[in-house]
Amino acid sequence: MLNSRHTGPLALLTLVVGAITVAQAFVIDWLPEQAGEEAARIDWLLWFMFWVSAVFFVLVTVVLLYCVWAFRAKPGDETDGPPIHGNTRLEVVWTLIPAFLLAVVVVLAIVVLEDNEATAADRVKVEVIGEQFVWRMQYPEIGVESGDLRIPVDRQVELTMRASDVIHSFWVPAMRVKQDVVPGITTDLVFTPDKVGTYEVVCAEVCGVGHGVMRTRAIVMEPDAYAEWLAAAQAKVRADADQAPTAPAGDGGGDAEPAEEG
């Protein structure tokens, strides 16, 4: 159905546009550091989506460019083009193929979502409070509150989050996870860091004047470093409580100083 004189130029254009599309995907460093299991799955999904999208983008762009080049009316040509009203077979094809591909996408997305949100038995539980314009991490079993999120590597962490005033959003780009914190309800976020390091935590829901500077760090530590920090923080809390008996323990008793980077 495709006239043979079109195939050559089309193939050439496909190669060129395809090459540019793929090149810009690989040459540019699109994704930031990947530091968690969920991030890996999401990155995988992103790349899958890229390939599917690239096919359609290249298809559309190539046809567009080719039409502009091959079918441009010659100057002074006032005649009409052929009265083609449609092609049922073609229309069915270009309805069904995208539908199929999209079904695949949906299934993959569901799989990724379930995998990402499956809770592990040995997860570390931290409570987070978002308020204008700071994040407060609370470790209730040991009564510690921290301005940074300190977590051990290779263990799932579950954040149970609340907001004091307006809606904020807890976002760790390196983990590719994000969850709004909403006044009046509790929201959950789970992720499993698999690389030691310090990662940005950014507020991602406009919350007022200080929205742009409401950020903190997620510090992923080796298990022993983490245990050390926990112990030190707990000790400090007890020390403060001993010094000031009226100060309640386990309820936001000030920032713990990081002893060392994990």
Add this chain to the structure above:
Amino acid sequence: MSTEAIPVRAAPPVTDEVPRISQGMLAMLLFIGSEVMLFAALFAAYFFARFNIADNVWPPVDPATGEPFELPILMTAVNTAFLVFSSFTVWWAEHRLMHGDRRGMIRGLWVTIMLGATFLIIQINEYAHLSFSPQDQAFGSTFYVLTGAHGLHVFVGLSLLTVMLIRAYRGDFSPSFATPLTAASAYWHFVDVVWVLLFILVYLL
């Protein structure tokens, strides 16, 4: 007529029938559609507050008294009856017009307006005697805004009917031309139906 009259141009089939609905009526129906969506949004807020947050513990407890808030169901039921009856009277007014009975139509319109005004006055009176305010939790807010929006629409409906009454006195309507009246009465029926729904969902259930 010439015996060999062959039409030189075959006319295409007339595919456009005169629509069965008049422009004014169609416009009013669409407007009513958008008003329905407005109430749908207000009802949505009500349902969120009642089922999502309060878990259907409804009406919630008034912290001042320790007892749940109370709604004046009996008086409102009577008021509802007035409003429902007024839908009948406006229909009757239209019916009378179709029979050429202008005075009957005018009487029907008067009764409808009186009933509607009565409804409004009783509602305002209820407002004055409710034990809670719009600031009393989501319960008060959703209640007052839902019923208040409805009251506003009753007022609009009464204004429309009053204009129709004035026009009826001027003799603008006849059995063959009653579109504004039909449109206004459609709006009135809409106001009535919303109220019945509101009464059932908010007061009774």
Add this chain to the structure above:
Amino acid sequence: MSSHAPAHAAHGHDAHSPSVPLSYWWKRVGWMTPAFFAAGLVIVWFVRAVFGMDPLWNAEVYYTVATLLAGFGFLTGIGCFDWWLKYAMGRKVDFHDHSFHGATSWKAYFRVNTDHKVIGTQYVVLTFIFFIFGGLFAEAIRAELAEPGQQFVNGEQYNGLFSTHAVIMIFLFVIPMFAGLANYVLPIMIGAKDMAFPRLNALSFWMLVPGGVMILASPFVGYFSAGWTQYAPLAIQGGTGVTLFQIGVQFAGFSSIFTAINFLVTIATMRAPGMTVWRMPLLVWANATTSALVVFGTPFVAASQFMNLFDRVMGTNFFDATQGGDVIAYQHIFWFYSHPAVYIMMIPGFGIISEVLATFSRKPVFGYRALAMATVAIAVLGFGVWAHHMFTSGMADWLRVPMMITTVIIAVPTGIKVFSWLGTIWRGKLHLKTPMLYALGFLFTFTIGGLSGVFLGTVPITIATTDTYFIVAHIHYVFVGGSAFTIFAGIYYWFPKMTGRMYNERLGAWQFWLFFIGFNATMYPMHWLGLQGMPRRVADYDERFAEVNLVISVASILMVISTLLFIYNMVNSWIRGPKAPWNPWRGRSLEWLVSSPPSIFNFETDPLVVGGPYQYGIEGARHAVVYAPTEVGGELTEAEKRTILVVAHETLASQQLVDAIRRKAAEEHYWRFTIAVPAADRDKRAAERRLQTVLAVLAEDGIDASGQVYDLGPVEAATKAASEETIQGAIVATYSKDSSRWLKQDVVDRMRKSLRSDLTQIVVTPGEVVEAFDAKGVQHVVVIGRDGLSSQGLMAELERRADQGPLRVTVLAAAGIEGPAWTDEANALREDVGERAGETLGLLLLAGIPAEGEVIDRDAPAAARVAAESYSPDLILVASARGESAIENAVEAVRENAGIVEVEHFIVDAEAPAAPMGS
């Protein structure tokens, strides 16, 4: 068949300009707006005092009510409600009052006008001004973001900048701009004379003014700074700026709802006969769909803003978690409208693209029905995807996957549309004019935006990228690469129609490329920023994003330059661009078959739609039959003249009838005339001659006429002529009642019954018939003679000549009086010759040759001099009877006196019955 357009009394009448000057309305605005504002303050004070509300001076409540009423004050002042108030108060009103219709000067655009073309233009200009403001806010944002840290604005102001930017672009630019373009084009496209409710149309436009003023004023009273989405509870913390936004958005919202109702009723009830839904242009499909979305969706945003407003101003608890309110409910209610809103912002653009691609590819739209149904599918499905804006909001977990599925499904009809558009240009004959450039550019950028949308449809990817610059990139690809490109395409496409001028094509192409390159350079890198970790709605960002942000800010300047070019092109071309023809793009839809700009009521009569709107490439295919001069569109003659039947016989070649025809032709341009001459039992050749004379005279006036002599009586001839071609009117010319045979036979009434169309009767006085015509196509012959006059030979000669071409004759009978002219003999001679001349004239008239004459006292050469001086003939015919020496010998002298006029000598045959008189 009945027209669905609102009937009005007569065709072609002018709009009377209103009797009040423009300043009257603006003076009214000047005092009513503050008066209503003050009334609002008083009402609030009164209610609060009476009900003992505390505190009495809660400023926000006053502001809210007062600004709301001030908006109404403006609308009342400018005159939107005048007619309705008159109706409501029971006063006599004219339903077809056209005094506010149409534009004859610039002033018409600054007051309430009921003409959809005026309103459409008002919309386009006003919304473009808002676009400029929105762009200024955008540039302020980019100026601040060019470098990390705080440079020009603080956090609160910055938040206000992006919030206001978005609100202006959505509610004051994209949505009303599409409404305005459709307002102008759509009624003409469906063959209507205006919208269903022109006064409501005017109100819709004017509501944008207070709405826009409020929104633009909000930065001055404390920005609203929670984003255009105004999530509770942050929005509840806001101040007066939020109030102005929330009230302003209500004006804009109701404006669009009224417009949508207007469109739906117009499309449902006012399409031209023959326009089935499958013959509607895709722009009409698009606007019908969008209007349905507006009618059913906008109330949700209205409700969400009201509840937000009440929470903030009245202390209600819709969204207050501590009082049993549901914070996320706001988002559900808000997005239930705001997702369909994005389709409201795109679907009209899709309609424009279909039109532009077909016209500039000279090909039918590929898959017209699939495109139409895909549009409806997108709109319907669009109501079921709102929560994809809320994947990370903390709403019920179970809702996410169903919303993902519905969201991804919408990609299918959207894909169908993109592929169908590609199918339209494939194998077309592409003309890369500016509208086409924008349409092609749209295909490229909208594809990118749509694909990033599919990314975002999946929950995991959204979790990673929502509320980041990835979203900003996606939004702008679909709104700028989508909506704005289509808006530019539409403005360029219909500029010639709306202004009657052509824009500068080279400037247009430059403007496009600048905008395209600038836009992609600005927005594409934002995908990277979002993935890398830059959140949206921040004035400050991490150092590592500095370079890219700087590049983006600089690139955005290209769009500024491009916009300036656009403004220059539009304004300059409007003022002094070359005049635009009716159909510069040789399009086929109805708007191209009227003048540029169209006349006040668009069409002189209802067009008749006979086919689809995109029948390019099919020889002789027509979309509609429109009555217009044939110079429209050249070979695309979708045009016809209406035909008037003229029935006359003896009265045919008369000044009165010709004048009546001239008057009719002058009144409207599209009449052609077919003349039926019923010459039953009469001299057909005479009838033929009269017909040719009249046709020659009419031809000189440029009037399209043809005719035929019928061997039938008047009614029969008329009926036969009417059966041979469709006529839209008829004129019958008779003598007056006393002298008309036809009237005695009731010809006029019988004809009226038989023809079933408008019949006009012209009464011709018998004296009129003898007047000669002075027209180039009619040869003027002066006949000089005496004895040869009224002879059969001369008559035969003149008839022969008349058969060859239309003729009129002036008979100069040379009496040949010698000596004094007052003697009795001279008088007798004169009378005699006069009688003979009179006979000749009578015979000529019977023969269908217009004639007049006079008696010349002296001889033939003297007559020749008179002829040359007073009559300017084309030919002098000297007619002498055989042996009439007085004339024969004088031929030379005649030739001398005739000067440049040709002279012929005709010798009448010996059988001439006339007796020679004198010698």
